[in-house]
Amino acid sequence: MKKDLFIPEDVQNIIAKLNNKGYEAYVVGGCVRDSLLGKEPKDWDITTNSLPHDTKALFVKTIDTGLKHGTVIVVINNENYEITTYRIDGEYSDNRRPDKVEFTTSLKDDLSRRDFTINALAYNPASGIMDYFGGMEDLDNQIIRAVRNADERFKEDALRMLRAIRFSAQLDFQIESKTLKAISENKELINNISPERIREELTKMLVSPNPHKLLLLHDTGLLKFILPEFENCIGVRQNNPYHMYSVSEHTINAVLSIENDKVLRWAMLLHDIGKPITKSTDLEGTDHFYGHQKVSMDLSLDILKRLRFDNKSIDLILKLVQYHDMKIDCDIKSIKSALRIMGKEIFFMLLKVKEADMRAQNLIYLEPRLVELDNIRCLSERIIKSNECYTLNALAVKGNDLIELGIKQGKDIGFILNKLLDMVIESPELNTYSQLCQIVRSHFLNIH
Numbered sequence: 001m002k003k004d005l006f007i008p009e010d011v012q013n014i015i016a017k018l019n020n021k022g023y024e025a026y027v028v029g030g031c032v033r034d035s036l037l038g039k040e041p042k043d044w045d046i047t048t049n050s051l052p053h054d055t056k057a058l059f060v061k062t063i064d065t066g067l068k069h070g071t072v073i074v075v076i077n078n079e080n081y082e083i084t085t086y087r088i089d090g091e092y093s094d095n096r097r098p099d100k101v102e103f104t105t106s107l108k109d110d111l112s113r114r115d116f117t118i119n120a121l122a123y124n125p126a127s128g129i130m131d132y133f134g135g136m137e138d139l140d141n142q143i144i145r146a147v148r149n150a151d152e153r154f155k156e157d158a159l160r161m162l163r164a165i166r167f168s169a170q171l172d173f174q175i176e177s178k179t180l181k182a183i184s185e186n187k188e189l190i191n192n193i194s195p196e197r198i199r200e201e202l203t204k205m206l207v208s209p210n211p212h213k214l215l216l217l218h219d220t221g222l223l224k225f226i227l228p229e230f231e232n233c234i235g236v237r238q239n240n241p242y243h244m245y246s247v248s249e250h251t252i253n254a255v256l257s258i259e260n261d262k263v264l265r266w267a268m269l270l271h272d273i274g275k276p277i278t279k280s281t282d283l284e285g286t287d288h289f290y291g292h293q294k295v296s297m298d299l300s301l302d303i304l305k306r307l308r309f310d311n312k313s314i315d316l317i318l319k320l321v322q323y324h325d326m327k328i329d330c331d332i333k334s335i336k337s338a339l340r341i342m343g344k345e346i347f348f349m350l351l352k353v354k355e356a357d358m359r360a361q362n363l364i365y366l367e368p369r370l371v372e373l374d375n376i377r378c379l380s381e382r383i384i385k386s387n388e389c390y391t392l393n394a395l396a397v398k399g400n401d402l403i404e405l406g407i408k409q410g411k412d413i414g415f416i417l418n419k420l421l422d423m424v425i426e427s428p429e430l431n432t433y434s435q436l437c438q439i440v441r442s443h444f445l446n447i448h
């Protein structure tokens, strides 16, 4: 592990400026943890015994938004740096934020209010690593341990329970037993946390290298509060030759089998979320769309709205859940029909979803299914490259052309355009203005 930390020049200058005025200053928290792990920190936070107004006076460009909590944001070369005065948090009545903060002159007190030992490390070039709570040893041993009393840390801020599991997933660290026990004992407090924050933590777990650690949410009892629909999937067996796994095992395997993209991983997490319901009702074995896919879509929509996802993500994830079991054959007509229904962005995401779904099922069927999927991928790339028509936009006639030919404005126009597209998908050579006009004249001019 790397012990001498590289600090960017602008951050070194901030520390030097504070030191020159007689103040202590350290980089602290996530940036120290990540640097020690050899990862590039995404931001640099600084902690100091300088009071906010004194800090502000030292820098040309500052932002005041965090002043109430002792934070001055300093802007240098278009980068924001948070400089926070050493503080002890007051009472937490909402299990999320301190009601009021109290400044302190002790670095140790400041570090003691932080969530985990690996996040309670501070560093500056003159003093080296400041480690009062065994954070270095825990980093070495790959352990997530609450600072001092885990119960108190989680009662102060219930989000930390999700952070513990998320860090465990991101870093592949074990959660120390007392810390894990305190999560189980405080699980109900997660109800005080906003859906947006829960969404962000779940997403970070999902896109991490260890999304299977999501099962720690079940082990600690958090899952039934934040994602009860997935709790219902735990251990549910499936009567189907493709599935030797329970719904939850298959789901986690499927998440692991797809690249770490937010939309794709959420789609895999939700693709079978309706299965426990269809299994317990007579919907099991019915047509896929009216069976588990429809229920999975409805539940997914509830979950995504509850977690306040943006509309674009909801739309993409829902479509992938909706189409994940759709049959696509390896022939031009079937592929063009799929492209026409869902567009090419969803289509190529769907191929990834289908592959992950297959890889997470019974492996004895895998090889031929992968070959088929690969052929579909090649053929569809060829269709797209050769600009073959599969959407109304690419049709050689438009609505106005039909009106000029004498078709009445109204729903006939859409009906005829779609019929023409059916023909063009079947016979691409028909997609010229003159041929399509000829077809309209001969087939449709008597439609009203």
Ligand SMILES: Nc1ccn([C@@H]2O[C@H](COP(=O)(O)OP(=O)(O)OP(=O)(O)O)[C@@H](O)[C@H]2O)c(=O)n1
Pocket: 028, 029, 030, 031, 045, 113, 114, 115, 116, 119, 120, 157, 159, 160, 163
């Ligand atoms: N609920 C929280 C959130 C943050 N912190 C402290 O504030 C630091 C910075 O918080 P944040 O930027 O949210 O987290 P990072 O640890 O930097 O990690 P990430 O950015 O991945 O969330 C943390 O390291 C930790 O010392 C805390 O004690 N309790």
